[in-house]
Amino acid sequence: MKLYEKFADEIAEMIHSGVLAADEKVPSVRNASRTWKVSPSTVFQAYYLLERRGLIQARARSGYYVRAHAKGTLAEPDISARITDTTDVDVSELIFSILGSVRDPDTVPFGSAFPCPQLFPLARLARSMNKSIRHLPASQIIADMTSGNAALRRQIALRYMMHGVMLSSDELIITNGALEALNLCLQAVTKPGDLVAIESPTFYAALQILERLKLKAVEIPVHPRDGIHLETLEDSLQRLPIKACWFMSHLHNPLGASLSQEKKQTLYQLLEKHDVPMIEDDVYGELYFGSEPPKPVKSFDRKGLVMHCGSFSKNLAPGYRIGWVSAGRYAETVSRLKLMTTLSPSVPAQSAIADYLQHGGYDRHLRKLRYTLETRQQAMQAAIARHFPPTTKVSRPEGGYFLWLELPEQVDSLKLFSMALSQGISIAPGPIFSATRRFENCIRLNYGHAHTPQTEQALALLGKMVASFPES
Amino acid sequence: MKLYEKFADEIAEMIHSGVLAADEKVPSVRNASRTWKVSPSTVFQAYYLLERRGLIQARARSGYYVRAHAKGTLAEPDISARITDTTDVDVSELIFSILGSVRDPDTVPFGSAFPCPQLFPLARLARSMNKSIRHLPASQIIADMTSGNAALRRQIALRYMMHGVMLSSDELIITNGALEALNLCLQAVTKPGDLVAIESPTFYAALQILERLKLKAVEIPVHPRDGIHLETLEDSLQRLPIKACWFMSHLHNPLGASLSQEKKQTLYQLLEKHDVPMIEDDVYGELYFGSEPPKPVKSFDRKGLVMHCGSFSKNLAPGYRIGWVSAGRYAETVSRLKLMTTLSPSVPAQSAIADYLQHGGYDRHLRKLRYTLETRQQAMQAAIARHFPPTTKVSRPEGGYFLWLELPEQVDSLKLFSMALSQGISIAPGPIFSATRRFENCIRLNYGHAHTPQTEQALALLGKMVASFPES
Known part of the structure; x- marks a missing residue:
């Protein structure tokens, strides 16, 4: 983070906490420069950034003022209500x-x-594509279709390791985006008529997939900040023959909620207790604003119960359609389903992303x-x-x-x-x-x-x- | 076709028809050159080609001889036996x-x-890839995911036109290889327990897909040269509530059989009479040895009953995973199934193939x-x-x-x-x-x-x- 960005964040914090109130003038560039011991140009850059963020606005010949309502005075939504029926x-x-x-x-x-x-490094990706497919041996094309690009699988496994998840690369399956992974995982552990616990609200594609596969939904309430209501889940797991859970433990779509580490651990313990597999949809996982990458529920998985689905579609390469699942004990089943339905994601896209992850500056x-x-x-x-x-x-x-x-x-x-x-x-x-x-x-x-x-x-x-x- | 290739074919024909018998010496280069009025180097090239084809072999200081069994004395297999039960x-x-x-x-x-x-122009494809993605507007990536690359759809529609099939581009859906198209088409017209007419023998993935979707097979015998036995099909359509047919009308896998134009027309009339949709798996369609491209059953389709599935995987770009279906009246259903299961094939692969079709020298x-x-x-x-x-x-x-x-x-x-x-x-x-x-x-x-x-x-x-x- 650059100095002016850091400085802007400090000013933003003062606005959010009410130290600087709406319509109040923010310190002049000269004053700010003296007070915080930063150069005037740093202050300028920071104020310009805050203006783009909509927090302050310039008034002609008068300097910058805190915008009305900039404090984020709007309240957060509440947790969704519970519905006891299956749907x-x-x-x-x-x-x-x-x-x-x-x-x-x-x-x-x-x-x-x-x-x-x-928002994405499309030109740099294009260079990775150009480089990697010019050197792709013809024979590798066939191998990459049946088992996935080896370099890409290694790079993904490395990132798991950095996030505290130890994987055998055998359980890693490259898919046509996370959407295919989610579809295959659900098919691997359910049959028509089965009950699946989902969040409420949830990603609409989850609803469509349940409908397509003739599965019944058990909707679990979600708090917009803390995520799924574990007591309700526990109660549902006890009362109903739930065959799978499909949850977003982190940066939930549409709410943005994330589970704390403690809640993730408790959630995993519930899964283990009831021997119910969980599909962990973690496609927004890399888009966290904090300084520490969050660990997925998968990081607690000792029994191979969690199928952790990720993707490059939201954070690197939209349109390349490269996702994956780390499918635990269901890897063989998921892999076979993939071979029967689409065979393989595009080999050039796999090799381009593998090259980018190694040389492109992903972090x-x-x-x-x-x-x-x-x-x-x-x-x-x-x-x-x-x-x-x-x-x-x-x-x-x-x-x-x-x-x-x-x-x-x-x-x-x-x-x-x-x-x-x-x-x-x-x-x-x-x-x-x-x-x-x-x-x-x-x-x-x-x-x-x-x-x-x-x-x-x-x-x-x-x-x-x-x-x-x-x-x- | 080059002159030496034409000349080699003539010699091959003489071997197949028995004019030149096994172990017989083929004409010397000088004689052949005089007799057929071609240059000695043309004869050399032709003989070399025939040697590679395994039809003749050189004997030291003695010239070329017809190889034993080169006449293709082995008989063709017969039509498969009929099985009346569903399976x-x-x-x-x-x-x-x-x-x-x-x-x-x-x-x-x-x-x-x-x-x-x-066998494929991988280097030329790589150039098309490089060129097309460097110029791909970021906004087009999103559009290409939801409706498919427009240039690619146009190129495919043009090839249909050349083969005598007029399409509205609305019914054309780009898929992750033909395998996805076949899967989606079958899902679009069946539900678990339904009967599907397939060929016997048939492509094994068809069997796997039927099994996965819990469909029952009605196996129709196939002649290794003439293709499916239409009388048996007609009888089955009359007696059984068949919900879909899945046939390879041309260059059947594994037999290699192709239907004549007359049989294709009769087949279509049967479909229309019984109002049964047909999935036409035509992935080998471009690999015909004759001089005229065969027309698919789709060319007779007046009611939108035929879902014609094609692919670039067998004839241009293995590993790119780009196929399509021209899905007739089922296009909307198939398209929605695709959006729910994999969303889209890889956008770079689509644009690379679109560029190649326009500029690469496909024919x-x-x-x-x-x-x-x-x-x-x-x-x-x-x-x-x-x-x-x-x-x-x-x-x-x-x-x-x-x-x-x-x-x-x-x-x-x-x-x-x-x-x-x-x-x-x-x-x-x-x-x-x-x-x-x-x-x-x-x-x-x-x-x-x-x-x-x-x-x-x-x-x-x-x-x-x-x-x-x-x-x-």
């Missing part, structure tokens, strides 16, 4: 109709699930990416505070690129979706994240794209639409 | 145990399903590839005739890279498989191509690799093993 999943049509209508590249992509593609890229996303999160939070009704609740995720908004009760987010789309703005309405179509007054917003005047305008418009729903 | 498929374990044991790169790969990777490559494969087929047929018992029957496919051998009755091909593997030779035993584990005395051999002294030696050894089974 036949039937939301795929709704999800497809929503997703199908947000593909227009000219809409403001708040509803998009994809990261902003400009440097990740640090930059995390910093950019954190900046953009603050900018969008500040803008929401400016433009949305004050009873709006907003999540404060410590990573990823999604915000979860609980809007005033009277707001119908499916109606809001249509209103916004007609103005060229996409949002992801709450009901697509629930087997029971709940979260009617919630939306998920993608803050991964650059915060421009157009973004600000779109959020202002969205805020007005939200305010236009009459209180009942 | 629960349970052969996946057997298939995996066979496939798993042939992956050693040091074995002679007669049992391999993959084409010889040296020139295909002509060369077909010629090489035809040469290798003749070489292997000749070697089999030399080394295998004379009651061995061998298919004479007009394309592809597989031979199907019906060995003497007493041969147990699973036993032969183990014997051969212990000597470093892989073969594909007959029972893995049948839901009922038939074809015990049959094997499939891959002739796509260069015919070397090692190949000849391996076939000689295999022939001896075959002969070692005692007649019962």
Whole structure:
């Protein structure tokens, strides 16, 4: 982190904690330079950054002022309510109709699930691709299809090791993105009619996959900060013949919640006690804002119960479609399912990423990416505070690129979706994240794209639409 | 085709028709040059080619002689027997145990399903990859994931047009190889317990997919030259609630059979009459040896009943994992299944192939590839005739890279498989191509690799093993 970034973070902290109040003038460049013993240019750069984050704004001939609502005065949403019944999943049509209508590249992509593609080292990846496939022996192409690129598997295993997970490379299977891994894992441990514990809200593709495989959902409440409610899970595991759990232990989509180390350990103990496998969807794992990489539930796994799914799609190479699963005792089953359904992910993409991981500067890229996303999160939070009704609740995720908004009760987010789309703005309405179509007054917003005047305008418009729903 | 190749074909025809008998001296270079009015160097090149094809051999200081058994005296196999029952498929374990044991790169790969990777323009493809991804706009990456690379779809639609099939590009879905397309198509039109008509023998992955999806097989006999037995199919369609057909109308794997235009039309009429969808697996379609590209059953499709699956894996870019389906009235369903299971094939691989199709010289490559494969087929047929018992029957496919051998009755091909593997030779035993584990005395051999002294030696050894089974 550069000096001006560090300095900006200190000022931001003063704003968040209320030391600097809304509409208050921030110290002049000269004063700040003297007080904190940094150069005037460092102060300039820091103030410019804070302006981009939406925390302060310049007033002509007068200096910088803390913006109204910059303190993040909006509350966080509460934990979702518990539903005791199991649910036949039937939301795929709704999800497809929503997703199908947000593909227009000219809409403001708040509803998009994809990261902003400009955030990735595409040119450097292209060089890795060029280098690696020019030297790829023809015979290796066949070998890479059946068992995966050996260099890539080694690089992934190394990263696991750095995160405190010791793997035998035998349990590592390269897949067509994490989505394929998640599909195969669920198929490996269930048959039609089985019960699967999922989070509520959850990633909508999980719902679609359950529906496709004719599985029943047991929805477990999730706190927007602390993650899944373990007592409910424990109770469900005791009462119901749950065949698998599918959880995001870290940077949950859409909430952004992460489990503490203690909760992860307790969760693993529950799995072991009930001998239930868990699919750990960890595709946002590298997008944490803190200084320490979080350990997955997989790090506690002694019995091979956890199938840990990762991907390069959200943090390095969107469109390359390279993911993986470390599938524990289910590795052989998952591997065979893969050979039967798609055979192999693209060999050039595998070799390009293997080369990049070795030579491209992945960790440097990740640090930059995390910093950019954190900046953009603050900018969008500040803008929401400016433009949305004050009873709006907003999540404060410590990573990823999604915000979860609980809007005033009277707001119908499916109606809001249509209103916004007609103005060229996409949002992801709450009901697509629930087997029971709940979260009617919630939306998920993608803050991964650059915060421009157009973004600000779109959020202002969205805020007005939200305010236009009459209180009942 | 070059002059010496044409001339070599004429000589080959004389050998096959018996004009030139085994052990007979072929005309001297000088004589041949005078008689056929070609240059001596053309004759030299032709004779050299015929030697590589295994049809003639040089004797020191004496010129070229027709090799023993070069006439292709071995008969073709007969049509498979009819089985009236439907079959629960349970052969996946057997298939995996066979496939798993042939992956050693040091074995002679007669049992391999993959084409010889040296046959493909990998360096030229790498250039297309390099060029296309350096210029790929970041925003296009997202678009290419959801709807497929537009240039690639256009190029594929153009090739359909050239083959007499008019498509709306809406029904074209790019997939992770044809294997994914076949999986998705079958899922789109069936549910567990349904009956699916397949060929006997058939591609073993079809059996695995049926087993995985809990579908029952109705096996239809196939003639090794003329393809599926339509009368049996008609009878089965009348008597049984068949929900889908999965056929290879052209260059059937493993037999090499192709339907005539008339049979394709009749087949389509049957589908239409019974309103049953057909999955047309046409992955070997470009590997025909004749001068005219065959038209698929899809070319008769007026109702959108045919889901035509193709791929670049066998003819251009193994390992890139780019296939497609033209899915007729099921396009929307198949597309949604794809979005739920793997989202998208690799975007760089899509753009590389799109560029190659436009600028790489695909048709020139295909002509060369077909010629090489035809040469290798003749070489292997000749070697089999030399080394295998004379009651061995061998298919004479007009394309592809597989031979199907019906060995003497007493041969147990699973036993032969183990014997051969212990000597470093892989073969594909007959029972893995049948839901009922038939074809015990049959094997499939891959002739796509260069015919070397090692190949000849391996076939000689295999022939001896075959002969070692005692007649019962």
